[in-house]
Amino acid sequence: MELTDIIKPENLVYDKPELMNDNSMHYCPGCSHGVIHKLVAEVIADMGMEEKTIGVSPVGCAVFAYNYLDIDWVEAAHGRAPAVATALKRLNKDRMVFTYQGDGDLAAIGTAETIHAANRGENIVIIFVNNAIYGMTGGQMAPTTLEGMPTSTCPYGRDIALNGYPLKISNLLAQLEGTCYVTRQSVQTAAAVRKAKKSLRKAFENAMSGKGTSIVEFVSTCSSGWKMTPEQSNKWMEEHMFPFYPLGDLKNVE
Amino acid sequence: MAEEIKLMKGNEAIAHAAIRYGTDGYFGYPITPQSEILETLMAETPWEKTGMVVLQAESEVAAINMIYGGAASGKRVMTSSSSPGISLKQEGISYLAGADLPCLIVNVMRGGPGLGTIQPSQADYFQTVKGGGHGDYRLITLAPSSVQEMADFVSLGFDLAFTYANPCMILADGIIGQMMEKVILPPYRKRKTEAEIREESPWAAQGKPKGRKPNIVTSLELDPALMEEKNNRFQAKYRKIEETEVRYEEFHCEDAEYLLLAFGSSARICQKAVELARLEGIRLGLLRPITLWPFPKVIIEAYSHKVKGMLSVELNAGQMVEDVRLAVNGKVKVEHFGRLGGIVFTPDEILVALKEKIITHE
Numbered sequence A: 001m002e003l004t005d006i007i008k009p010e011n012l013v014y015d016k017p018e019l020m021n022d023n024s025m026h027y028c029p030g031c032s033h034g035v036i037h038k039l040v041a042e043v044i045a046d047m048g049m050e051e052k053t054i055g056v057s058p059v060g061c062a063v064f065a066y067n068y069l070d071i072d073w074v075e076a077a078h079g080r081a082p083a084v085a086t087a088l089k090r091l092n093k094d095r096m097v098f099t100y101q102g103d104g105d106l107a108a109i110g111t112a113e114t115i116h117a118a119n120r121g122e123n124i125v126i127i128f129v130n131n132a133i134y135g136m137t138g139g140q141m142a143p144t145t146l147e148g149m150p151t152s153t154c155p156y157g158r159d160i161a162l163n164g165y166p167l168k169i170s171n172l173l174a175q176l177e178g179t180c181y182v183t184r185q186s187v188q189t190a191a192a193v194r195k196a197k198k199s200l201r202k203a204f205e206n207a208m209s210g211k212g213t214s215i216v217e218f219v220s221t222c223s224s225g226w227k228m229t230p231e232q233s234n235k236w237m238e239e240h241m242f243p244f245y246p247l248g249d250l251k252n253v254e
Numbered sequence B: 001m002a003e004e005i006k007l008m009k010g011n012e013a014i015a016h017a018a019i020r021y022g023t024d025g026y027f028g029y030p031i032t033p034q035s036e037i038l039e040t041l042m043a044e045t046p047w048e049k050t051g052m053v054v055l056q057a058e059s060e061v062a063a064i065n066m067i068y069g070g071a072a073s074g075k076r077v078m079t080s081s082s083s084p085g086i087s088l089k090q091e092g093i094s095y096l097a098g099a100d101l102p103c104l105i106v107n108v109m110r111g112g113p114g115l116g117t118i119q120p121s122q123a124d125y126f127q128t129v130k131g132g133g134h135g136d137y138r139l140i141t142l143a144p145s146s147v148q149e150m151a152d153f154v155s156l157g158f159d160l161a162f163t164y165a166n167p168c169m170i171l172a173d174g175i176i177g178q179m180m181e182k183v184i185l186p187p188y189r190k191r192k193t194e195a196e197i198r199e200e201s202p203w204a205a206q207g208k209p210k211g212r213k214p215n216i217v218t219s220l221e222l223d224p225a226l227m228e229e230k231n232n233r234f235q236a237k238y239r240k241i242e243e244t245e246v247r248y249e250e251f252h253c254e255d256a257e258y259l260l261l262a263f264g265s266s267a268r269i270c271q272k273a274v275e276l277a278r279l280e281g282i283r284l285g286l287l288r289p290i291t292l293w294p295f296p297k298v299i300i301e302a303y304s305h306k307v308k309g310m311l312s313v314e315l316n317a318g319q320m321v322e323d324v325r326l327a328v329n330g331k332v333k334v335e336h337f338g339r340l341g342g343i344v345f346t347p348d349e350i351l352v353a354l355k356e357k358i359i360t361h362e
Helices: A033-046 A061-067 A081-091 A103-109 A111-119 A169-174 A190-209 A230-244 B010-021 B035-044 B060-072 B083-098 B125-129 B147-164 B174-178 B194-200 B224-244 B264-279 B297-304 B320-328 B347-357
Strands: A053-057 A072-075 A096-102 A125-130 A179-185 A213-219 A248-252 B004-009 B025-028 B053-056 B077-081 B103-109 B140-142 B167-173 B180-185 B248-251 B258-261 B284-289 B291-293 B309-314 B333-338
Touching: A033 A061, A033 A096, A033 A125, A033 A190, A053 A061, A053 A081, A061 A072, A061 A096, A072 B060, A081 A096, A081 A111, A081 A125, A081 B025, A081 B053, A081 B060, A096 A103, A096 A190, A103 A111, A103 A125, A111 A125, A111 A169, A111 A213, A111 B060, A125 A190, A169 A179, A169 A213, A169 A248, A179 A190, A190 A213, A213 A230, B004 B010, B010 B035, B010 B103, B010 B147, B010 B174, B010 B180, B025 B035, B025 B060, B035 B053, B060 B077, B060 B083, B060 B103, B077 B083, B083 B103, B083 B125, B083 B167, B103 B147, B103 B174, B125 B167, B125 B291, B140 B147, B147 B167, B147 B174, B147 B180, B147 B224, B167 B174, B167 B264, B174 B264, B248 B264, B258 B264, B258 B320, B258 B347, B264 B284, B264 B309, B264 B347, B284 B297, B297 B309, B297 B320, B309 B320, B309 B347, B320 B333, B333 B347
Parallel strands: A053 A072, A053 A096, A096 A125, A125 A213, A179 A213, B025 B053, B025 B077, B077 B103, B103 B167, B140 B167, B258 B284, B258 B309, B309 B333
Antiparallel strands: A179 A248, B004 B180, B140 B291, B248 B284
């Protein structure tokens, strides 16, 4: 069989989403952000919402999300993305508005904005990338850093007596009346990626049907911050992160 | 509906003017002495009349970031607060300035520092005109001295903000916010349509139609050369505003031997002091800066060649007086008179201060 016989649309198993451009990503090898970006791009296009979507990027590693997805973006101050998205959505009701935030942005400095936007039931999607560390600033302790996990600001491991407990903020958000869908996903295997994409789609559909706030948490890796290879990171995530942050739906109001 | 004459508080006038102007959204958090703005908006239910969105935010921080989001989509959005709340908004104001976003912010000042007092003050002058937040930015600052101006400056403030793609602040104080006066409310204007917004603000993040590049609203630029270029562009914008938008009012200045300088409610009290002085044969005038930034330094410099002395009268420990001195550059004596912590001076006190600090020291 000739190569030209194989290269046909019906044989395509993978392609770059149309909304993703060719800018080279600043993310480290093994980082989960690349895959999650791709899923967001695919879901927006699958829904035919390319012209109606406004993304809100955070302060953190994903601050430059706007460089990779060809949609309109607003770059928010640290932690304030849900407040920014609140106004974007309320003033542009037929638009699909989402925030894309890391654990420090969403669960430390932005806790108030996160909880209140969710409690008001803003019709937005909050994409929450939880890699248990501050990646952009060089690997400091996050609100979600696990007990005993070393970071540059807890070099001997997170000490509960000193730093308190890792925050399961999605569990907290699932308790709020304003949220309709809270789920925890991952993207370290092909199966996980497929499952996560379905969750994202559901979240975006909820936002457009006015059901309330949807939160999709991605338990993720940070090879650079964790000081591991990508492969070691995935293994470490499965062994240490998943027991504390178990995957699956925390809330799903049909 | 046409314009209407009403008797109301300054805070209420701002709320009514905002609805009539065609404001798209208001986001705020309660704080004395300006809570009537949010209360009036909620009672008027403008979402039923004009489609204006009104939301009580969980904090001043959230409110200013809602403004950032709304402004980023090209909408006419505003917030209001009083001094401690305005301090909380400073980060957001810096981001708004850094992203060239037009919006209207109202500060109905109270006495500080800290939780301070709920009584009126003008002690946020420095914070407003010198920065407040981080970075080299400027805030177009309008200082109303009547309930009428509280209403009028909503439209002026939005117009200036959109002309220059820059945040604009109405710097009022507890007196102007709380006192009732006659006010002519402007006729209702339609809110901008989506097509009008696209034409007016082609940079707005509204969702990307096919064929146009993504609109990205951000203040971030990691390349120092590009960041310097951006800052130079900001500075050029600020110079243009300084050349074009200075506003002030003169009261009995034409033959003045001495000059009072005062803004906002202080200027109202100074008007009476001028009248009292003239009854005594002292040729006193009042120059009232309406824009605190851009500051009317050219006219003040011009008066420094005509008068024997100037007194800057402020409800603070001496803030605007520094800008007056910079404008005068030593050519004539400039002193400050103020009361602090929510105490308001009387016209007589001002006259006594003028005699003690300026006239007897000639």
